Amino acid sequence: xxxxxxxxxxxxxxxxxxxxxxxxxxxxxxxxxxxxxxxxxxxxxxxxxxxxxxxxxxxxxxxxxxxxxxxxxxxxxxxxxxxxxxxxxxxxxxxxxxxxxxxxxxxxxxxxxxxxxxxxxxxxxxxxxxxxxxxxxxxxxxxxxxxxxxxxxxxxxxxxxxxxxxxxxxxxxxxxxxxxxxxxxxxxxxxxxxxxxxxxxxxxxxxxxxxxxxxxxxxxxxxxxxxxxxxxxxxxxxxxxxxxxxxxxxxxxxxxxxxxxxxxxxxxxxxxxxxxxxxxxxxxxxxxxxxxxxxxxxxxxxxxxxxxxxxxxxxxxxxxxxxxxxxxxxxxxxxxxxxxxxxxxxxxxxxxxxxxxxxxxxxxxxxxxxxxxxxxxxxxxxxxxxxxxxxxxxxxxxxxxxxxxxxxxxxxxxxxxxxxxxxxxxxxxxxxxxxxxxxxxxxxxxxxxxxxxxxxxxxxxxxxxxxxxxxxxxxxxxxxxxxxxxxxxxxxxxxxxxxxxxxxxxxxxxxxxxxxxxxxxxxxxxxxxxxxxxxxxxxxxxxxxxxxxxxxxxxxxxxxxxxxxxxxx
Numbered sequence: 001x002x003x004x005x006x007x008x009x010x011x012x013x014x015x016x017x018x019x020x021x022x023x024x025x026x027x028x029x030x031x032x033x034x035x036x037x038x039x040x041x042x043x044x045x046x047x048x049x050x051x052x053x054x055x056x057x058x059x060x061x062x063x064x065x066x067x068x069x070x071x072x073x074x075x076x077x078x079x080x081x082x083x084x085x086x087x088x089x090x091x092x093x094x095x096x097x098x099x100x101x102x103x104x105x106x107x108x109x110x111x112x113x114x115x116x117x118x119x120x121x122x123x124x125x126x127x128x129x130x131x132x133x134x135x136x137x138x139x140x141x142x143x144x145x146x147x148x149x150x151x152x153x154x155x156x157x158x159x160x161x162x163x164x165x166x167x168x169x170x171x172x173x174x175x176x177x178x179x180x181x182x183x184x185x186x187x188x189x190x191x192x193x194x195x196x197x198x199x200x201x202x203x204x205x206x207x208x209x210x211x212x213x214x215x216x217x218x219x220x221x222x223x224x225x226x227x228x229x230x231x232x233x234x235x236x237x238x239x240x241x242x243x244x245x246x247x248x249x250x251x252x253x254x255x256x257x258x259x260x261x262x263x264x265x266x267x268x269x270x271x272x273x274x275x276x277x278x279x280x281x282x283x284x285x286x287x288x289x290x291x292x293x294x295x296x297x298x299x300x301x302x303x304x305x306x307x308x309x310x311x312x313x314x315x316x317x318x319x320x321x322x323x324x325x326x327x328x329x330x331x332x333x334x335x336x337x338x339x340x341x342x343x344x345x346x347x348x349x350x351x352x353x354x355x356x357x358x359x360x361x362x363x364x365x366x367x368x369x370x371x372x373x374x375x376x377x378x379x380x381x382x383x384x385x386x387x388x389x390x391x392x393x394x395x396x397x398x399x400x401x402x403x404x405x406x407x408x409x410x411x412x413x414x415x416x417x418x419x420x421x422x423x424x425x426x427x428x429x430x431x432x433x434x435x436x437x438x439x440x441x442x443x444x445x446x447x448x449x450x451x452x453x454x455x456x457x458x459x460x461x462x463x464x465x466x467x468x469x470x471x472x473x474x475x476x477x478x479x480x481x482x483x484x485x486x487x488x489x490x491x492x493x494x495x496x497x498x499x500x501x502x503x504x505x506x507x508x509x510x511x512x513x514x515x516x517x518x519x520x521x522x523x524x525x526x527x528x529x530x531x532x533x534x535x536x537x538x539x540x541x542x543x544x545x546x547x548x549x550x551x552x553x554x555x556x557x558x559x560x561x562x563x564x565x566x567x568x569x
Contacts, residue, residue: 004315006319019053022049030042043376064327085130111375114379141202148162161322164348165180168180172278188476191479199446203439210439217439223489240432242546242547242549246549247553260568266465275415275419283353283354290353290405294309301397311340322347331345332367339368339372341371355417360391366523366526369524370526370527371526373524373525396501396502424498425495452475454473499541
């Protein structure tokens with residue numbers, strides 16, 4: 001399919017009963033394979049079928065999020081999320097047959113040991129009793145997404161969705177910013193009763209999944225689902241503590257300097273996005289201008305990124321405009337049978353748009369390279385703790401081209417973006433610790449859980465002030481973070497990978513060619529290595545080593561503090 005556009009791709013509901021029959025046939029054929037060549041051919045046949053199934057699911061998912069009001073794709077997603085878990089047992093049985101093959105050593109020799117590590121994870125996560133729980137979980141997470149996507153907030157004489165109102169968080173008039181965050185807050189407060197119920201149900205369901213697999217609660221299952229095979233809760237807790245001791249004081253210093261710049265006593269919640277008194281950097285053109293400029297930038301960065309961005313544009317594999325009914329999220333997903341990434345977001349004409357064109361396209365570039373470098377689709381996607389390095393490092397690689405997007409405001413963009421890269425991390429580790437608390441203490445009432453968020457803000461974001469917003473002051477801020485509902489224990493990945501991105505930033509400044517080669521290797525290796533092995537392969541440090549946070553962020557700290565000193569002269 002050379003000339004397709006995403007909009008013209010045919011969606012065909014997968015024949016899951018037919019697929020189940022194929023899984024049984026493949027299992028028998030694996031046991032009967034008389035040579036490695038015969039088994040190898042079978043493995044590639046299985047892989048092709050798996051890619052096609054994943055591609056059809058992705059088409060349905062993308063079209064559902066493009067318009068959550070579309071009843072056809074809403075029904076398709078409900079059907080797929082109800083029925084796909086029912087074939088998990090057949091998939092595990094096939095995996096066990098492959099693992100027991102007398103040609104196992106040949107498989108490992110060709111595809112590496114990670115092939116069976118991934119299979120072992122799949123086996124550990126499967127439990128027949130969890131299938132109906134997975135179905136309930138999907139219904140609840142879809143309901144959360146729909147509540148977010150259909151938000152209608154009356155503000156500035158308009159009816160805005162969540163992305164639309166957030167543009168006003170950067171308005172130069174402080175009163176407008178305060179009113180905008182109040183309107184945003186009220187949406188969550190109005191929906192709090194149902195959001196509490198959804199979260200309570202998700203905790204109950206997920207903890208039961210953990211118990212069904214022999215664990216005390218969901219936490220170990222969450223780690224397995226993230227593919228974490230060479231570190232655990234203890235390492236993550238030690239990383240959070242490094243953030244608290246090094247980054248929290250630095251972030252307080254950055255916000256104190258921001259208050260001074262803005263001429264106010266203290267940065268309130270509605271001031272946090274307002275980095276400069278005369279306004280933040282804004283894109284120098286409309287959505288089409290931003291995409292054209294990104295295309296020019298990616299051609300400048302490397303031949304590989306130039307080829308990639310042309311592919312994305314030619315096949316219309318990006319949907320970036322903010323539209324009614326569109327899901328309030330941003331993501332990259334894959335159409336593996338086409339070796340094609342897809343990027344979804346909602347532009348709002350702030351520096352966020354530049355982040356989309358670098359962050360989500362960083363994910364997409366990694367997928368594009370892995371799908372062309374790895375022999376099997378199991379390796380097209382890396383572990384989640386590696387994935388965000390691709391995206392966050394690409395954000396840093398774009399800094400030399402900021403003038404193309406922001407004109408004379410490029411320095412403003414670079415400063416604000418780098419500051420936010422660091423000030424985000426304490427929030428990110430708070431999200432992670434909050435989830436640990438909720439799953440470990442299911443006896444907490446909804447209001448007690450929300451109070452735990454308030455305590456975590458005091459621990460990791462002591463500068464945070466809400467000013468006359470009782471809902472946010474008692475801990476209501478966490479409701480907006482869809483990862484807590486949809487992607488348990490994912491969010492710490494953004495903070496771990498910030499360390500890798502900051503390392504790449506320094507390397508790129510010191511030796512661009514060597515840094516780019518390390519980055520390219522990182523993208524090409526996909527999921528063929530474990531987390532720590534992948535870091536070593538890309539010449540990156542482990543974030544769990546003592547002092548790693550300070551070492552990784554030291555270069556960015558130096559840049560920001562030097563620029564603050566110049567601003568205050």
